[in-house]
Amino acid sequence: MTSTGERVHAAALELFAERGFHGTGIRQLAEHAGLSSATLYHYMGTKEDLLVTLMRTSLERLVRAGEEIAGSTDDAPTRLADLVGMHVTSHAQRPLETRVVDDEVHALSPSRRQEVVALRDRYEALWQQVIDDGVGSGHFAVTSASIARRALLEMCSGVARWYDPAGRMGLGELAEEYSALALRLLGVVGDPATTPARRVAPDTPGPV
Amino acid sequence: MTSTGERVHAAALELFAERGFHGTGIRQLAEHAGLSSATLYHYMGTKEDLLVTLMRTSLERLVRAGEEIAGSTDDAPTRLADLVGMHVTSHAQRPLETRVVDDEVHALSPSRRQEVVALRDRYEALWQQVIDDGVGSGHFAVTSASIARRALLEMCSGVARWYDPAGRMGLGELAEEYSALALRLLGVVGDPATTPARRVAPDTPGPV
């Protein structure tokens, strides 16, 4: 049911996430995918090409989801909570992908890195924009919006390092918890209108 | 003034941080330190030994500083702010060390990893303890203390990835900003005694 190409991607994801790009050999990759190392080259270009493909796939999905959220509402707290929820959820569901994207950029050659970083920047710009908007609208209170962006992204991405889908915490719970942390970090005080329930009353004026 | 051994450590720090452990060759290491690759082996055991040494040095300093703070006061918000300040400051001052510690654990063999992870766990336990204490004392309001710990640590460690000592933000400022973010994330509302007064509107109703 799964094609060979998909098996190659899956194997690469697992090994790159676990041992790093440089820590993973072509032969291990082949063995993990159930192929000979020569056959591997039917399904990829270079090893670096494979890494780039994985990264691009992952980042493009993230950007797409992010842009959808960005266009969904003008309300900054809502948008931010949604971004956090989406980000955390996808990091929890696809921890391998996101770890590879987050940790292996340094393994790319300059030209490839540029391409990948451009995508990542596009995604981060969405976050920057919500925060800027929230600060502008008076919903958020932070000294430095860019520090806040970095702090939020780091903290949310960390989920890929520990979340256990078989554990007792559900994805919804996780998303709500992180959204709450994020909003508080941004200086939003707990108000039924802005915490999870908020989405029900989109016309609520901003607090603080 | 700098001994050869120190030069080796410095070179390793730079290269491991920039290209990763597996991405750094013994020959590059030697060249970067101004030695022949054979001579390198006078100043280190294996390449992995070198990595462990760097990690242990860094982590021990962190643990020592953390334990000093942990023993300094019972007041959870103060302790947490101090931990954050120290953590952030040292990540800003020693970005190479901290990046190596944070990113290269996967490159260690199981037995070495155990040793390093034990140290890291000891450090993280200090954070866990403050948060638990703060929750117990009613200063902090979080759903999950362990999630909060992880979120805080990730967010604070990120500083090593972007802080520029030559930029316009000073270390003190940085520490204060992050302490404030952390306390807010933990649900602490503006209190002149624990957070910089400026940022907070003292008349805010304040939830929880």
Added chain:
Amino acid sequence: MTSTGERVHAAALELFAERGFHGTGIRQLAEHAGLSSATLYHYMGTKEDLLVTLMRTSLERLVRAGEEIAGSTDDAPTRLADLVGMHVTSHAQRPLETRVVDDEVHALSPSRRQEVVALRDRYEALWQQVIDDGVGSGHFAVTSASIARRALLEMCSGVARWYDPAGRMGLGELAEEYSALALRLLGVVGDPATTPARRVAPDTPGPV
């Protein structure tokens, strides 16, 4: 109009001549012929078979033409001039073929080499015979007939390396020039019957 098989031969000729047998991959060959590498094997045996086919085709044509000339006259100078003219002309017209034949014998396995070298020897024997005849008849004056044969063949084959069909020198001119060089090299002085009159001062004393 050109069959696929011919396209394969043409592609092989070009690539073998340009990059050598070992420098040419099956995949490049296929691409150059506009086929997949698997399809290539419908039109050839092994890569070495292909090389042998090209060589044999080329050498057989040469031998055939040479034998025709050899049987055409008893006059050694005429025969030699004709051989030179034919050799030079075919090297100018089919530089790829001749370069492959001349340069890639070393790439053949012993048994295949034997076969090809036998053909080449047969061709060279024709030259040897004319020279021997010319020496015997007193037309040629050389110390060593075999050295003369080698010198002549090398010199004439070189044409395949530089002759430009689009340049200003025509094939007829080329053939005449080389025939003249060859006859002079063999010690034949200008004789209106065998060499272009223009180049020779008919009153030259003329040695033997």
Added chain:
Amino acid sequence: MTSTGERVHAAALELFAERGFHGTGIRQLAEHAGLSSATLYHYMGTKEDLLVTLMRTSLERLVRAGEEIAGSTDDAPTRLADLVGMHVTSHAQRPLETRVVDDEVHALSPSRRQEVVALRDRYEALWQQVIDDGVGSGHFAVTSASIARRALLEMCSGVARWYDPAGRMGLGELAEEYSALALRLLGVVGDPATTPARRVAPDTPGPV
């Protein structure tokens, strides 16, 4: 007595000459030199670097010897005979070197090729000059000086393909024979003053 580096060069010369550059593997090279393939890399850069070194060494020797001859006399026939003698002698004495230089230029990457071809062109220019001079002074009679140059060089280089130092023909004899062939090819008629004996009477006026 022979250094390892020299052994590597000797092994490369033998194999490149016998099987061609692309036909020679690194492992065969190492085995032939009595080293492991990894050790080989102590004594060379890439395989191509090795080839270039061999070619440059050989060509530089040839250029040096050629320039010495070029500066030794103004008499074109003498100079040409000396060039031929030197060329033929060195091709007979160092057949491996010269074969590699003559046959493997196509294996070089563009930039390397440029460098090597420049040297070769410098050498060939010496030949072109003598022929031009001889034509100008009326000693040589050829329709095309550049064709003559090519013909002569091809014919003389061929020696590296068959001369057997253990055979009955001595080097001196070989040189004389080829000089005689060359002069005749250039239209110089046999005159004691220009054939081998000529060098004894350097003041002899030009013949023809």
Added chain:
DNA sequence: AATGAATGAGACTTCATTCAT
């Protein structure tokens, strides 16, 4: 203290070739 020389193992990648479809 320092290093040139050496190496087995393994890196990534391509080789020529076969075969089922």
Added chain:
DNA sequence: GATGAATGAAGTCTCATTCAT
């Protein structure tokens, strides 16, 4: 006819490490 998939062997080169000097 034609080709995608597959592979063992081999390609060039670098790896971390040792050792005699």
